[in-house]
Amino acid sequence: MSDSETSKRTRRGSGAITLHDVARLAGVSPITASRAINKPEQVSPELLKRVEDAVARTGYVPNRMAGGLASSRSKLIAAVVPSTVISVFNETIEALNNTLFDSGYQLMLGQSDYSSEREELLLDSVIGRRPDGIFLAGVMQPGKGRTRLMASGIPVVETWDLTPTPIDMLIGFSHKDIGLAVANYLIQKGKKHLAVIRAGDERADRRTVAYQEAIAQAGLPPPFVVNVGGERSIHSGRAAMAKILADAPKTDAVFCSSDLLALGALTEARHQNIEVPNQMAVMGFGDVPFVADMLPALTTVRINGGKIGQLAAQYLMDRAEGKTVSEPIVDVGFSIIERDTA
Amino acid sequence: MSDSETSKRTRRGSGAITLHDVARLAGVSPITASRAINKPEQVSPELLKRVEDAVARTGYVPNRMAGGLASSRSKLIAAVVPSTVISVFNETIEALNNTLFDSGYQLMLGQSDYSSEREELLLDSVIGRRPDGIFLAGVMQPGKGRTRLMASGIPVVETWDLTPTPIDMLIGFSHKDIGLAVANYLIQKGKKHLAVIRAGDERADRRTVAYQEAIAQAGLPPPFVVNVGGERSIHSGRAAMAKILADAPKTDAVFCSSDLLALGALTEARHQNIEVPNQMAVMGFGDVPFVADMLPALTTVRINGGKIGQLAAQYLMDRAEGKTVSEPIVDVGFSIIERDTA
DNA sequence: ATGAAAGCGCTAACAT
């Protein structure tokens, strides 16, 4: 209200209420106002109340960019995921976000679209924000991005995979073991002519290779493989199943790289009056929230995505606060959920 | 390498490479280094090259918190959505994120979980980051949150709905018109005993009320209503359909508040050998990416979510850059996609 | 085209 500002160089900032305004109104020094807001136990009840009143009256919202700059603690966590639309990572992101929010952290979301070029751009953009931690969906392949990440010194958690050489922390499971387990599950169900509908990524590759190995070990003919590349949709699942039915008609079981692909395979099987699971077993991967309730209910590989997200958030926050994480590499495992389709 | 730092109060920052380091290495002043990076056309080729080399050699990544503080431009956009797991907003968020990223903006994601208490907390947290714009999934009800948002002066775009009193910009469509259109569509197909499976939110309410109106207008008996509250799953869709079949057996058409609910309804119908669409028509809402390829393919209301996201991003960025948005209120409409189930 | 000075809004470090 009563301002007498005189300066040669003027450079009014955002115009928003600042800590100084609040302090002046409360009749205290800025640092006391800061403490009243962030560490109320360090301030006498009397002054605390005056500051609180001033905050309420002005509608002051602290500028976290300024705070972050001053304290080198941004209270930001970045997540880098390949895709956000109906992806297996959704549950993980939601859990991550919720856990972070409850402790006053904010989530920045970056999408790499399965492109490593874009991922590198994204990483620089992310590092520039100086987040207190970075969540990665997957394990980062060696390259410029990985190097820069390590150089940044920011705590990193890689997820949804296992590797002997993590950047930092790791919360995942073995894709190889899944390939093995699924093949053996199907074989034990009496299936003889296995197939696989796989995505183009490297994790799908490891599952497929293990699947092939287990099949070879059992003395069965090698599986028919359809690689759908980046097309993880129901549509491509249908097309893939059509191809299997046409080119490898003896097939009696298919392992799909994702639940969506499995749903597509199932759709095509129904379309062609193939009886599931006797004539054709179908398994998915991911156990996205709705496949349990469909008819037939999908037999699939379940990953506890929520647990991964929650744990990752905790680890990142612990590290941001200087604590050491006692078990920085965790295998959360997986389970085969037996339902109607296999 | 050769440092001789002497100061009484030491407070080493993050320890990362700063613009000063780059400038020193390039033999220019910090401001020249800054210009070389941000406005290269203002710097002579000679110095530009020296700065670029220094950046490459040091692996310098600008600290955007510092830059944001100095310029009052964070290059951050915040999105507030109720949920991220298989929600109709996913496509919008992805488009928003992609459009922003291409212009150097980053997305912060906040989840309100359909709770207005949480939404208020979230809003303060978001405002504290001083984003250049805020994306809202839905329109914000009057209240403390809305007031604070308006007071913040940050550009806001509300979406997925229409209102005569937007906070700022608005990109949506009429839920009332959808209720009307769906009812008339079903009626015109010869359906006489309509029902609705709705969620608990206010938008679903408006669709339902309009649906009831249109039915009344046509002289048909009022629809049987099942309110699933916050349970937007396939599971609750199944349960709701079971209830309809038990309590209102004459029902020959159901409009569902979401595609997932519709899928559940369809599942139950199949389970009870109800023939779709003749005996029972089912319509969804949202046209999530996979319902088109299922068997039967779902007849549903399609919203161009991608367009909303892309437009919202553009509007927010324009406003952040001081441009005026010529048409700040847009009705993107909707369409009924006729497929197998109605 | 380049640079010096000032300061964005906050908190860490050092008093008292």
Add this chain to the structure above:
DNA sequence: ATGTTAGCGCTTTCAT
């Protein structure tokens, strides 16, 4: 328990 001072790393303003 409260205050003073000096930055955090950058960009604006003004000068050359």
